[in-house]
Amino acid sequence: MRKAFLIIIAVVVLLIGSSCSGAATETDQDKSSAMLVPNVVGMELEDAKSAIKASGLEVGNIEYIEGDDSGKEVITRQDPQPGEEISEGEQINLTITVATN
16 A cells, blocks of 8 residues: 555656646747847838848838938837847837938
8 A cells, every 4th residue: 555655656746747847848938939129220121121030020010200301211219129028920110200391
């Protein structure tokens, strides 16, 4: 009877150990799929798109607003912000300021 009890305890310990190691693996996978948002503010659209795609992320909505008369159309805002952690494949929304005429 004592031998059967020890075997049951050993099996339970093994099951608990294997389920804990599986949970650790999921956490490691979640961390590996977290991406840092690149800073594309100040870039022209095509350069920003390339930087976003190179980071494993996607370009989201692009909004054009009227602004200064510098003549350059550059990214003036992005969401999420540079340096934030997001999941691989998520989108970055961009705002581009265009010259007012």
